[in-house]
Amino acid sequence: MSKRGEQLQNKGARGKRRATAERSASASSGAPGGGGGGDAGTPPARWRLWLKRVLVWGGALAALGLVFLAFAVGFAASSLPDYATLKAAQPGQTIVVRARDGRELVEIGPSFGEWMSYSEIPENMTNAMVAVEDKRFRSHWGVDPVRLTGALIEGITGSRARLGGTSTITQQLARNLFLNNNRSLDRKAREAVLALALEWKFSKEQILELYLNKVYFGGGAYGIDSASRKFFSHPANELSVEEAAIIAGLVKAPSQYSPTADVQAAVDRAQVVLGLMQEQGYITADQAQVDVSAVQLKEQAGQNSVRYFTDWVLPQLDIILPETYEPIEVWTTLDVGMQRAATAAIEANTPKGAQGALVSLDRDGAILAMVGGTDYVASNYNRATAAMRQPGSAWKLFVYLAALEAGYTPEDTVVDTPVTIDGWSPKNSNGRNVGETDLRTAFAYSINTVAAQLGNEVGFGTVASMARRFGVNSKIDTFPSMVLGSSEMRVIEMTQAFAGIAAKGAPVEPYGITKVTGASGEVLYRREEVRQSPAVPDHVVKGITDLLQAAVQTGTGRAADIGRPVAGKTGTTSSNKDGWFIGFSSGVTTGVWMGRDDAKAVPGLQGGRAPAQAFAAFMRFAVKDRPVEQFDVTLELPEWQREPDEESLLGSPDDYYYIDEQGNMVEPGRREPSNNPLGPDGQRSSEGPPAASRDFLEEATGGSLPQNQRPPREPRRPTPQGNAKPPE
Numbered sequence: 001m002s003k004r005g006e007q008l009q010n011k012g013a014r015g016k017r018r019a020t021a022e023r024s025a026s027a028s029s030g031a032p033g034g035g036g037g038g039d040a041g042t043p044p045a046r047w048r049l050w051l052k053r054v055l056v057w058g059g060a061l062a063a064l065g066l067v068f069l070a071f072a073v074g075f076a077a078s079s080l081p082d083y084a085t086l087k088a089a090q091p092g093q094t095i096v097v098r099a100r101d102g103r104e105l106v107e108i109g110p111s112f113g114e115w116m117s118y119s120e121i122p123e124n125m126t127n128a129m130v131a132v133e134d135k136r137f138r139s140h141w142g143v144d145p146v147r148l149t150g151a152l153i154e155g156i157t158g159s160r161a162r163l164g165g166t167s168t169i170t171q172q173l174a175r176n177l178f179l180n181n182n183r184s185l186d187r188k189a190r191e192a193v194l195a196l197a198l199e200w201k202f203s204k205e206q207i208l209e210l211y212l213n214k215v216y217f218g219g220g221a222y223g224i225d226s227a228s229r230k231f232f233s234h235p236a237n238e239l240s241v242e243e244a245a246i247i248a249g250l251v252k253a254p255s256q257y258s259p260t261a262d263v264q265a266a267v268d269r270a271q272v273v274l275g276l277m278q279e280q281g282y283i284t285a286d287q288a289q290v291d292v293s294a295v296q297l298k299e300q301a302g303q304n305s306v307r308y309f310t311d312w313v314l315p316q317l318d319i320i321l322p323e324t325y326e327p328i329e330v331w332t333t334l335d336v337g338m339q340r341a342a343t344a345a346i347e348a349n350t351p352k353g354a355q356g357a358l359v360s361l362d363r364d365g366a367i368l369a370m371v372g373g374t375d376y377v378a379s380n381y382n383r384a385t386a387a388m389r390q391p392g393s394a395w396k397l398f399v400y401l402a403a404l405e406a407g408y409t410p411e412d413t414v415v416d417t418p419v420t421i422d423g424w425s426p427k428n429s430n431g432r433n434v435g436e437t438d439l440r441t442a443f444a445y446s447i448n449t450v451a452a453q454l455g456n457e458v459g460f461g462t463v464a465s466m467a468r469r470f471g472v473n474s475k476i477d478t479f480p481s482m483v484l485g486s487s488e489m490r491v492i493e494m495t496q497a498f499a500g501i502a503a504k505g506a507p508v509e510p511y512g513i514t515k516v517t518g519a520s521g522e523v524l525y526r527r528e529e530v531r532q533s534p535a536v537p538d539h540v541v542k543g544i545t546d547l548l549q550a551a552v553q554t555g556t557g558r559a560a561d562i563g564r565p566v567a568g569k570t571g572t573t574s575s576n577k578d579g580w581f582i583g584f585s586s587g588v589t590t591g592v593w594m595g596r597d598d599a600k601a602v603p604g605l606q607g608g609r610a611p612a613q614a615f616a617a618f619m620r621f622a623v624k625d626r627p628v629e630q631f632d633v634t635l636e637l638p639e640w641q642r643e644p645d646e647e648s649l650l651g652s653p654d655d656y657y658y659i660d661e662q663g664n665m666v667e668p669g670r671r672e673p674s675n676n677p678l679g680p681d682g683q684r685s686s687e688g689p690p691a692a693s694r695d696f697l698e699e700a701t702g703g704s705l706p707q708n709q710r711p712p713r714e715p716r717r718p719t720p721q722g723n724a725k726p727p728e
Contacts, residue, residue: 022234094327113225118209127282128248132168140193142170170195233298247269305343308372313512333366341621342369349614357383363587365508388488394571395485402458404543410440421480443547444555455483469535495591502584505534506543546633559612570607581611586626634708
């Protein structure tokens, strides 16, 4: 072999040995078993690279977030009002409701007691609030990291192990001062920023002072002094440890733990607060065992029947006023004296186990008194404006109105006889029938069969339409039994209908607000007078007033007599479930209802007894300062309703032109005396010569002429059976 060939062979051998050595080294440092290849070290290196990137970028983002948060908190802190401004701000709208004479009836909305400085607030009160709402209040910077972490864990795991919410006292203050209660992430973020800003700008003592003077404790009470006066009748600087525990326990759920709503719930919650105070070292074990149930609560005397009226009238502000948050005063129509009299009348006359309601209207519809039940504190359900009850015979007002408009008069003869209409056979309450009687008597004694016949004759739809004319808006059935009041009505709308009769047939609209004024006295709303045209002719109003007066004078409503003219109607439903009396006198119309909320029978309940007695007790006071007003019941029938042969009603012959025997026209009152000026009795006659001789008249009429005699009117008899077509 040549020398050059040996060199090439040696060079190749050395390259093979070097490659073998590299593979051995690689194998010795590779995966177990000597394998793994040349890429075995790449994944650990990449993982470390990504971890490094996450830490670097995460740290950068966190730093950037902290910088942004610092700027946000700094900007919020610089934008916060000063302490004096925050102290003066009041949440919510205050509404003062006044009676017709200007006296304050009730104040609705926020109630603020005396401002308590931090040094004046009892230590037990601050400790109780911190213990139950934010035990790390004195150590965090506005947001509690422990609570926040717990909230995140709860959100991930769904656990409910935490006893408190996520918001600290500072966060709650921020929300109360600047935000709403929406449970959104955006609101929580802003709440946290504002809390940090508050902690930056104010001391812990200032924050706690603001919080305790502004937090809501229920019942309209804002701040511990207002709550202390509301629940315990003394200022907040006199709070005992058990009273402080009750107040601190209210913040979580003011309505649920209110001692005026549920005493036991308030006591149980206070025991939890005392336990937390002991656990955190604020009180001893002996102090934690105080008897909270022995705390003397304030009597809620202010919750009287006037609240039935204010609960009904205040929602109307949303309709009559533009949106406003300034304090306002609402001037109403309520008469304080009449309201007291109405409350006493209902309480004194309502049968045991039953409820009573009363509405009284002035002649223009102004509400003078309203009672929705026997005890507002026990039940704030307003039976005067919300309860739907059958009016019974009080509904006959509309039946007889329709009959009078159709041509009946109070003197017309009707027949009380058994009747069946479409399979329905009404019975009278005494089980008897009296036969022929007049319309006035049938109404006064509330004879059912006559009302049924009248309703059938005029048409049930006509009766319903009559009720609509006088403001009845509830559903009205047009079955035959509707004439006896089977459709359910509200007390206020039945009273409204009777008030329309008292107003000479002009429908009235009940109202309770006359004006609303703002904080500076400017008038925001003033009621304008509304004039309605009469819903029925004048002779119909006089006729129904005649009937209503007879019902009190001689009929079922005699217990409603008050020594002056009263017109009204009783109503009693089957099995004595409802009793009504509605009537008017001297321009005041009052409706009274009594019955049970569950519509069960009330033994002995009849419209002519307890309801009529309550009506009389109230009305004696209501009209005592008003002049006595006699009812105008003199009927002047329209031309179409007069009989064609009643010419004597058209006046004296002296009031008309006539033709004398020579064919000359003689003016009224200018008649010349006849040749024989003396009459048969020797006295001068004031009559002129007759227009025609007696012989001529007898021959023309076919018989002897009656002397000064009017033919009698034929009695009106309602159709006893069958359905008559209602008049068009």
